[in-house]
Amino acid sequence: MVFRPPFEEFEIQLVEVPAGETVPAPTNPGPLLLLVTRGAGSAAASGGAAASSKLLAQAELRRGSVAFVPAGTTIKYTASGAGDLQVWAAAVNAKVFAPATAEEAAAAAEPALVAA
Numbered sequence: 597m598v599f600r601p602p603f604e605e606f607e608i609q610l611v612e613v614p615a616g617e618t619v620p621a622p623t624n625p626g627p628l629l630l631l632v633t634r635g636a637g638s639a640a641a642s643g644g645a646a647a648s649s650k651l652l653a654q655a656e657l658r659r660g661s662v663a664f665v666p667a668g669t670t671i672k673y674t675a676s677g678a679g680d681l682q683v684w685a686a687a688v689n690a691k692v693f694a695p696a697t698a699e700e701a702a703a704a705a706e707p708a709l710v711a712a
Contacts, residue, residue, distance in 0.1 A: 604692050608684040613637060613675040621671045626688030629666035632657045635686060636677035644669035657681065 598609045613619045613635075623643060630639065636658040644666045655663045657673075665671060665685075675681035 604689045607687055607689045608685065610675055611683040611685060613681040615675050615678060615680055618672055618674040621673065623668060623670040624687050625667060625692045625693040628662040628666045629667060629686045630657070631684045631686070632659055632661040633682045634659055635675055635679045635681035637673060637675040637681040639663060640672045640674070641665065641669045657683065
């Protein structure tokens with residue numbers, strides 16, 4: 597589930613992983629801030645900055661944990677406890693990374709203020 601507010605600053609993604617399972621998440625072009633609200637498990641990262649840093653390769657997650665995920669990183673969440681793992685991921689809104697339509701590009705090219 598993804599909540600995209602009507603402005604472009606951020607979106608929030610809910611990730612729920614059943615006990616004992618692993619769930620891949622799509623690669624996000626921007627950074628993520630993870631907040632674990634239920635369960636325990638791990639987040640395994642690949643690509644992005646994780647490819648060059650062992651510190652970012654895997655994070656242990658438990659209720660109350662917060663983790664930063666660099667832009668362009670692919671995550672696989674695993675629930676390792678007896679219950680489900682629930683993670684909220686705050687991200688830059690996907691609209692920011694989408695290519696502009698011709699109309700949006702033309703509007704952006706127009707000057708916002710014109711001196712008289």
